[in-house]
Amino acid sequence: MSVEHHAFHVTEHLPALAAVVPLVGAVLAALVRNGTIAWLVSLAVGLALPVISILMLWEVQASGPISYALGGWAPPVGIEFRVDLANAYLAILVSVMAGVVLAGSPRSIDDEVNPENRAWYYAAFLLCLCGLMGMIVTGDAFNVFVFMEVSSLATYILIAMGRDRRALVAAYQYLIIGTVGATFYVIGVGLLLAMTGTLNLVDLAQRLPQIEATRPLFTAVAFIIVGLGLKLALFPMHLWLPNAYAYAPSSASAFVASTATKVAVYLLLRFTFSVYGVDFVLPETPAATLFMILASVAMISGSLSAIFQTNVKRMLAYSSVSQIGYIILGIAMISETGLTGGISHMFNHALIKGALFIAVAAVIFATGAVRIDDMAGLGRTMPVTMGAFVIAGLGLIGVPGTAGFISKWYLIQGAAEQGMWWIVAVIVVSSLMAVFYIGRVVEVAWFRAPLSDAPRRAPPELVLAAVALAVAVVIFGFFTEFSAGVASDAARVLLEGYAR
């Protein structure tokens, strides 16, 4: 047989590359065992992945959903990687955040992680990234579980590398709750497999309406929703989150806080809309009402807890609990406007939380301060970093001209469309509470005398990463073509579901 020469076309393999590139990076980082080289490898991955994700979105916009048969085994028998607008959007979010955090973090990591662990840190970071990208691109329910555990196990390691001994307990508690969540998810998938005989999400969506005994299907939905709810820290399943974010190394907090919960939200969207479909599970179960109530409670209680925190990272973590409430609220509206608000808030919140956590990382590098009271006078000694913090903080509050305003505006519109004025009130009250906790930092940083004259100079790449994200928060407050435009297209795709 003649030897054929086959060219390797990157564009044909984008979904596989999205998961394989970080995997290979993790392997290299673990093989070299040198922190600096491992960082360079991670940076290369962090720069390549956004390109892959943007090409993926491009191709989806040009020629519809991509289906990639892993190993050449055609779906539904083989594992399918399936990318449509919703997950292409998420892939961009996760890969861009990974790139920014990796570019900004080397000296912060050198400062906070033991020298012998640095290469392992980057290996774990890339494995976490591989798991998240895999969860996003895969179209197979069990494959989701495998990638979920890859990313979760790597996240536990990242958290445990924090320099405080409390990081160990935070990682342990997250491990227990995260594993219970993943196991709940896999129980739900097992019930679906037993009832339909398939794991492919598209195939599942087409077979579900033919199943007559619906009770196991509802049980499966309950298990999957609770499992994902634990992973995405939906109130009251959020108790693992504050400590995990507070004690992880700062740049790990920035990455995990801006991406991990969003990917779990995406899976929730995928199951409730694409697989189960708006006609089947949502009208027949109280899921939407439940989501709406839990989201509202999360928005208020998360903000309330944030106000009373003394540790700035814990404050931001509780703020995340309330912001996840906004996203879930948008999902619970089951309308195009509401979903657009929810999906675009995932992106906007990722930018905002990324900027805030990276700014805090710079503060911790410069002064070692994690208590809000210790940040006194930093507005004068670290004006650029704290400037980025304040701009991102304004985005969190939802001031017009920032990205946060756009998504909150969609949410308010969505609530008004359905005449749910109490939701509008909840959004406004929760945003006002954000004024308090962000304002407290501003007050301490600008209106109090500095504690020491000269803090250590924060690494410029770290400050630059925070500034870049803060600028993005402003840019996406004016140019919404990507953040809200693609989000609303994705919302339409989700509302259509796989079955039709």
Next chain:
Amino acid sequence: MTLFEEIAQHYNYWVTILLMVSGLYIVVAKSNMIKRLLGLSVFQTSVYLLYLSPGKILGGTPPILASEYSVYANPLPHVLILTAIVVGVATLALGLALAVRINEAFGSIEEDEIVPVIDREDHAA
């Protein structure tokens, strides 16, 4: 079919549920970190049963092609659960490693004793 037969015929599910609930109970109720990890393992094991037991086909052979057999067990659950077992082992190993490190850092693996220490540190720091 009597109620008893109904229950007896699905005994694999009853075993699954018993393991699931007892594992989850240990995770929630115990304060010792290693006991909670073992509870977690029992909980995960119940899922292995949930997948594997419906894959057994009465009279079926292992799914290896051979001319004299025509009925095979469903191999898919086994492949899935092989992966899940590996995930479970990795989780248990990581959890135990964390427990060892916690014991070195706090001198205890009882959450009842560690949580007050952490609360004090949270307020003092």
Next chain:
Amino acid sequence: MRLDTILRIVAKIFIPFILMFGLYVQLHGDFGPGGGFQAGVIVAAGIILYGIIYGINAAQRAVPPGLVEAMMPLGVAIFAGVGIAGFFTGRNYLDYSNLMHGDMVHGQHWGVFLVEIGVLVTVSSTMLAIFYAFAGRGRE
């Protein structure tokens, strides 16, 4: 267990057979139940038995921790590399059909064989790494 003659001698007789059985499970995985996961655990169990009977230092002399730490990512690299080879033979990731220049059955056979070698390397070294990490703790 330095003085327990029976254990030491029985272990010494058994360990080669355990390793051989591991290889059998690995190589027979193409035709029957078996494969890298099971074989990796069996091979690691043989070395762990050696470590339990003769002490962890002896085990670490036989299989140094540095080698173990390199083998863990190496196995994944073999696996990912075989997958990537699919890209360059005009197929999808992990599609082995073209590995042997278009001979599909041969390609699939070699592909699975190499992937299972990768699994063996990673699983056995990970099991050993876990054993070393726990057994070596608190001694230094």
